[in-house]
Structures are given as structure tokens and as C-alpha cells.
Amino acid sequence: MKNRNSRFVVVLAVCLGACGASARAQTGATSAPFWTGINDAASFTRAMDARLAHATATLDTLLAVKAPRTIENTLRPYDDVLLELDAVSSQAQLIQSVHPSESLRQSAEKVSQKAGTFATDLSLNRGVYEALSSLDATKADNETKYYLTRTLRDFRLAGVDKDEPARKRIKALRDELVIIGQDFDRNIRTDLRTVTAKSASELDGLPQDFIARHKPGAGGVITLNIDYPDSLPVFSFAKNEDLRKRMYLEYNNRGYPKNMETLDKMIVRRAELAQLVGFKTWADYITADKMVGTAANASQFIDRIVAASGPKADREFDMLLKRKQQDVSGATGVNGWERAYYAELVRKANYDFDSQSVRPYFAFERVKQGLFDVTSKLFGVTYRPVSVPTWDKSVEAYEMLENGSVIGRFYLDMHPRKDKYNHAAEFPIRSGITGRQVPEASLICNLPGGESGDPGLMTHDDVETFFHEFGHLVHALVSGRHQWIGVSGISTEQDFVEAPSQMLEEWTWDPKTLQTFARHYQTNEPIPTALVTRMRRASEFGKAMTVRQQMVYAKLSLSIYDRDPKGIDTTAIVKDLVNKYTRTPYVEGTHFQTSFGHLDGYSAVYYTYMWSLVIAKDMFSQFDRGDLLAPPVAAKYRTAVLAPGGSKPAATLVADFVGRPFSYTAWEQWLNREEQ
Ligand SMILES: [Zn+2]
Numbered sequence: 001m002k003n004r005n006s007r008f009v010v011v012l013a014v015c016l017g018a019c020g021a022s023a024r025a026q027t028g029a030t031s032a033p034f035w036t037g038i039n040d041a042a043s044f045t046r047a048m049d050a051r052l053a054h055a056t057a058t059l060d061t062l063l064a065v066k067a068p069r070t071i072e073n074t075l076r077p078y079d080d081v082l083l084e085l086d087a088v089s090s091q092a093q094l095i096q097s098v099h100p101s102e103s104l105r106q107s108a109e110k111v112s113q114k115a116g117t118f119a120t121d122l123s124l125n126r127g128v129y130e131a132l133s134s135l136d137a138t139k140a141d142n143e144t145k146y147y148l149t150r151t152l153r154d155f156r157l158a159g160v161d162k163d164e165p166a167r168k169r170i171k172a173l174r175d176e177l178v179i180i181g182q183d184f185d186r187n188i189r190t191d192l193r194t195v196t197a198k199s200a201s202e203l204d205g206l207p208q209d210f211i212a213r214h215k216p217g218a219g220g221v222i223t224l225n226i227d228y229p230d231s232l233p234v235f236s237f238a239k240n241e242d243l244r245k246r247m248y249l250e251y252n253n254r255g256y257p258k259n260m261e262t263l264d265k266m267i268v269r270r271a272e273l274a275q276l277v278g279f280k281t282w283a284d285y286i287t288a289d290k291m292v293g294t295a296a297n298a299s300q301f302i303d304r305i306v307a308a309s310g311p312k313a314d315r316e317f318d319m320l321l322k323r324k325q326q327d328v329s330g331a332t333g334v335n336g337w338e339r340a341y342y343a344e345l346v347r348k349a350n351y352d353f354d355s356q357s358v359r360p361y362f363a364f365e366r367v368k369q370g371l372f373d374v375t376s377k378l379f380g381v382t383y384r385p386v387s388v389p390t391w392d393k394s395v396e397a398y399e400m401l402e403n404g405s406v407i408g409r410f411y412l413d414m415h416p417r418k419d420k421y422n423h424a425a426e427f428p429i430r431s432g433i434t435g436r437q438v439p440e441a442s443l444i445c446n447l448p449g450g451e452s453g454d455p456g457l458m459t460h461d462d463v464e465t466f467f468h469e470f471g472h473l474v475h476a477l478v479s480g481r482h483q484w485i486g487v488s489g490i491s492t493e494q495d496f497v498e499a500p501s502q503m504l505e506e507w508t509w510d511p512k513t514l515q516t517f518a519r520h521y522q523t524n525e526p527i528p529t530a531l532v533t534r535m536r537r538a539s540e541f542g543k544a545m546t547v548r549q550q551m552v553y554a555k556l557s558l559s560i561y562d563r564d565p566k567g568i569d570t571t572a573i574v575k576d577l578v579n580k581y582t583r584t585p586y587v588e589g590t591h592f593q594t595s596f597g598h599l600d601g602y603s604a605v606y607y608t609y610m611w612s613l614v615i616a617k618d619m620f621s622q623f624d625r626g627d628l629l630a631p632p633v634a635a636k637y638r639t640a641v642l643a644p645g646g647s648k649p650a651a652t653l654v655a656d657f658v659g660r661p662f663s664y665t666a667w668e669q670w671l672n673r674e675e676q
Contacts, residue, residue, distance in 0.1 A: 028054065055081045063127050065131070070135070081122065086430060092112040098417075100418070120158075123158035126160055142647075143647045150486075177269055177273070187262060188594075193250040203240075210237075237341070253594070254595035255594035281562050282562075282603065291496060295562050299555075308668060312543070320346060334583070337587075358535060359459060360520050360521055361518040366518070373516060373517065377631075379642075381407070384398060416450075422446055424468075427444055434482060460539075474500075501616075503620050509532075511532040512627075545582070549582060550609060551581050551610070560593075614664055619658060
């Protein structure tokens with residue numbers, strides 16, 4: 001998953017000349033580690049303010065040009081402004097989500113607001129728009145031409161060509177939406193709900209290491225939180241139905257009730273903004289710069305996926321119900337808090353697979369090394385650990401090298417910590433510019449491990465998450481060599497962004513690849529092929545139900561933004577969709593939407609995950625299943641799809657790699673495949 005705000009905010013940072021470890025605030029392009037010289041809220045704010053001041057000065061220079069407009073005297077300074085903005089907004093967003101110090105997180109939120117304001121002002125700056133519009137790019141290279149065309153379109157989507165009162169209102173709305181979004185995220189992050197078990201016997205069925213990590217406190221009571229490392233095992237393994245149910249209710253009420261009002265306000269403000277720019281709804285507006293093009297196309301896409309997954313989802317549900325009937329004779333339905341639990345039992349019974357059985361082969365450190373080795377081979381790069389300043393002592397830093405030179409730097413913040421962002425995501429830090437700035441990026445996860453004595457045994461799902469997020473990171477770094485920050489890094493259409501990551505997940509299902517690193521943490525025995533085969537077979541089960549669940553999210557995201565916001569009832573929409581697309585009925589009293597952080601960041605376009613998956617399956621069909629690390633295909637993929645960043649339309653990148661427009665065939669085969 002990815003976080004990004006306005007379309008004017010890409011990802012980057014800057015440097016000027018020799019960027020050593022000086023404490024002086026840096027501005028301009030830089031290849032120094034971004035956290036250099038920052039040690040408290042004041043120094044962070046100072047560094048970010050210096051960049052914004054530099055951006056303002058650069059903008060003034062651009063506007064003051066008297067000579068005929070050229071790429072060099074106009075597009076270059078414009079791009080240098082984006083370079084500052086990219087660094088500030090990316091770094092502020094990262095720090096507000098992960099820094100252990102409350103005062104730093106708060107300062108970062110303020111910086112984010114300033115960056116948001118700056119981006120909005122820029123997007124509505126008629127003078128800059130006119131300067132860029134007057135450029136003659138007929139003799140420029142293709143990358144520059146594409147960049148300029150896209151930039152002018154984005155200016156128009158921002159409303160730059162509207163009259164003065166409209167632009168003023170657009171600006172006020174955008175500023176307010178930054179604050180609303182931050183409230184929404186904060187209300188989720190700081191809602192630290194817990195569920196208690198009266199004694200260890202209530203944890204029956206949960207893995208031994210889980211029980212060992214949750215010792216009874218005063219009065220023998222065991223406290224669990226609702227973050228993934230606690231909640232997911234409870235949903236899958238706890239024999240105690242009441243514990244699962246209580247966890248489900250807390251988990252699906254995170255952010256409630258605070259975020260009900262916050263979300264309603266977000267919907268209303270966005271609808272107004274879209275209309276000011278000339279669109280009927282926010283959903284129409286936000287899809288205009290995507291591969292999908294319109295809200296109607298997005299809706300049709302969701303319908304197509306819902307229809308394609310129906311028959312298999314029904315067969316899967318019937319298996320769940322049958323299994324439940326063994327425990328509860330005469331049962332006629334399966335509840336939300338029973339789905340993962342019975343799915344696990346079906347896998348055990350029908351596929352002879354217990355997802356716990358692979359965990360000893362997936363100790364965190366080994367998986368990390370394995371991921372490094374696999375991606376090194378695929379993408380022709382190497383990694384080396386470096387000691388540089390970071391935001392927390394548990395964070396590791398690495399350089400990515402190609403033929404001995406550093407082409408990127410990244411940070412791994414992989415385990416849970418108090419007040420830290422509680423999902424898994426790649427957070428950009430800055431994009432690269434050829435010869436001027438080395439890109440940086442970070443992974444923020446909440447995977448097992450990280451404490452001394454804990455081997456960090458991961459589920460396969462965790463391993464997949466790790467590969468997925470690392471896929472974003474590789475994309476962000478290997479696309480870091482362009483002449484413009486505006487096309488560098490992951491700056492493609494948002495509905496393509498997940499495809500490279502989703503494709504990289506495939507390597508976690510390949511026995512040959514797994515055996516290169518998945519070794520038993522005690523015996524060193526490689527993961528048995530038969531076990532991987534059983535795992536793959538078991539993974540086929542539940543796939544269509546998951547697709548349906550994803551379509552609940554996708555349609556929810558589209559539906560709250562594709563209509564008149566007056567009197568909208570988000571809970572009623574959730575209820576309707578859950579009951580329509582899934583056979584586990586909506587649970588009264590739950591408010592999933594208040595913790596669905598994507599309703600801010602992705603707004604109406606959560607469909608993008610499935611859209612990207614269709615493309616990912618199509619791209620993966622080009623690889624040789626017998627040898628997934630075969631160098632020629634991987635090299636072609638890196639060159640055609642990853643390295644171009646946002647310098648061409650995503651549809652072109654895919655067509656360059658697969659040799660035709662993308663198709664649904666591979667995705668449909670994947671959905672309906674039953675492994676023998
Ligand atoms: Zn992702």
C-alpha cells in the first residue's frame with residue numbers, strides 16, 4: 001500500500017553541492033541520508049522550513065523570468081520546486097506516522113499541513129501555469145514532452161483555470177482536507193483498544209509462542225490489543241468463540257465514534273471541491289487521471305470482478321458452512337468472526353495444511369536475507385548495511401548498489417512499536433535525479449520479531465507482505481534516475497502502483513525460490529517441497545471470498561464518493577455491501593469504515609488494488625514458472641516497467657513488457673485455478 005496526498009506531491013528530497021553530515025539545514029538536491037543533522041522537533045521543523053523557503057525562492061525566480069520561456073528557465077525551476085515539496089511532504093508524512101516522540105510527530109503534522117498548503121497554492125498558481133503553457137516542447141525529448149503535458153493536465157484538474165473566487169474556495173477546501181485527513185488517521189492510530197481474556201485457557205488453540213508472549217497480569221487477566229500481531233491469530237486460531245467475537249467487535253470499531261463525523265465531513269468537502277473543478281462527483285474527479293479514466297468505468301470494473309468471482313465464492317462458502325456444521329449442527333450461516341477460524345479448519349481438514357506449520361521456516365532475519373538475495377538476482381542490484389542517522393534505534397539502513405555504485409538508500413522499520421503506524425506500507429522519502437540526488441525510501445511494517453530471544457516466526461502471509469512492500473521499495477529506488485523529479489520514482493497512475501508489488505508476491509509461492517532461504521530456525525532443514533505444495537493448494541481455498549471482500553472495500557470507497565453527500569449514511573452502505581457481496585452477514589454495531597484509513601488516502605479508488613492485480617497476473621504470465629529468476633525476463637521487466645517510473649503512461653509500460661494491451665485472462669485463470 002502507499003500513501004500519497006495531492007497529485008502535485010510526488011516524493012523527493014534535495015541537495016546542494018557537498019552534502020556531508022553538517023547540521024546546517026540542507027536545501028536543494030542531496031544524496032545525504034535524510035535524517036542527517038536532525039535530532040529533535042525544532043531541528044526537523046527548521047530543516048523542512050528551509051526547504052519550503054527554498055522552494056518559494058525558486059518559484060519567484062521562475063515567475064520573474066523576462067527572457068523567452070525555455071525548458072531550462074521554466075520547467076527546470078518548476079521541477080526544483082517539486083523536489084523540495086516531495087522531500088518535505090514525504091518526510092513529514094513518514095515522521096508523523098512513525099516517530100517515537102510525540103512532539104516530533106506533532107511537528108511533522110504541522111509540516112505536512114504547510115507542505116499541503118504549499119502544494120495547493122502551487123497547483124492554483126495561474127502565473128506558473130501560464131509560464132508552463134507557453135513552453136515550446138516540440139524539440140524536447142519524449143520524457144520531457146510527456147512530463148509537460150501531464151503537468152498541464154494536472155494543473156487544470158487542480159482548478160487553476162477557474163475564476164478567482166472558485167480558486168480561493170478550492171484552496172480553503174484543500175487545506176481543510178489535509179487537517180481532516182490527519183484527524184482521521186490519528187483517530188485510528190490512537191484508538192488503543194484491548195480485549196481481555198480471564199485466564200490462559202481462553203487462549204486455547206492459539207500458537208504456543210503467542211501464549212508465551214501474553215502472560216497473565218494482575219488477577220490472572222490477559223490483555224490483548226487489536227493490532228495485527230494480536231488480532232489475526234485470534235481470528236484464525238482461538239477456539240473460544242466469545243473471544244473471537246469480542247475481538248471482532250473491537251477491531252471493527254477502531255476509530256468509532258470519533259471518525260463517523262470526520263468521515264462525513266471529508267465526504268462533503270470533497271464533493272464540493274469536485275464540483276468547483278467541474279466534475280459531478282468526487283469519484284468522477286479522482287478517476288480522471290487514472291488508467292480507469294472515469295467513475296463509471298471503475299464501477300463496471302467492480303461489477304465484472306464481482307460476477308467473475310461469484311461461483312467460486314459460493315463453493316468456498318459452502319465448505320465453510322459444512323465445516324461449521326460439524327461443530328454446530330444445523331448451523332445455517334457463518335459469522336464475520338468465524339470466517340477466518342473455519343477457513344483455517346477447512347484448510348487443515350481438506351488440504352492437510354496448518355498455516356502454523358510453516359512458521360518455523362520463516363524466521364524474520366532469514367526471510368529478510370532471502371528477500372535480499374532474490375531481489376538482487378531479479379533486479380541486478382546488491383545491498384549493504386550502512387550506519388546512518390534514523391528516527392529510532394531499531395531502524396536499519398541499507399544502500400542499494402548497481403555495479404558498485406549507490407543507486408538508492410532505504411530504511412527498514414519492521415516491528416511493532418508504541419504509537420507507530422499499525423499497518424504495512426512503503427513510505428517514500430525522496431525521489432532521485434540523475435547525477436544530483438540518490439533516492440531514499442522506507443518500509444514500515446509490524447512483523448513478528450525484533451526483540452532479543454524472539455526468532456520472529458512469520459506466517460506465510462507475513463512473508464508475502466514483506467515481499468509486497470519491498471516490491472514498492474525496489475520500484476521507488478530503481479526508477480530514481482531521471483532528469484525530472486516529477487517523473488522519477490513511483491509517479492505512475494495510482495491504479496498501476498500496486499502491480500509490481502503484487503507480482504513480487506508470486507516468488508513467495510515458488511518452492512525453488514523458497515528453498516533458497518526458508519530453513520527451519522532450529523534444524524536448518526529447508527522447507528519441504530511437499531509442505532509448499534500443500535500450502536499452495538490450501539491457498540486456493542478462500543481466494544474468491546477474499547476477492548468478494550475486497551470488492552466490498554472497493555465499492556464502499558467508490559459509493560461514498562459517487563453520489564450527493566447530503567444525508568449519506570456510511571454504515572448503511574457498509575451493511576448493504578457486506579450483505580450483497582459476502583455471505584457472512586453484516587454485524588450490527590460494527591463500523592468498519594471508521595478504521596478504513598484508505599478512505600482518506602485512496603478516497604474513491606480502492607478498486608486500484610484489484611485493477612493492479614489483474615495487471616500483475618498478466619505481467620507474471622511472462623515469466624518462466626520453471627525458473628522465476630531467469631535473468632532475461634527479469635531484466636526486460638526492470639527496464640520496461642520499473643525503471644521508467646512515471647515517464648510514460650502505465651498502459652504503455654505494461655504493453656512494452658507483455659507486447660500487447662493488458663488482458664484479464666491470467667487473472668481469471670488464477671482465480672479459478674485448483675491446485676492438484
Ligand atoms: Zn502495496
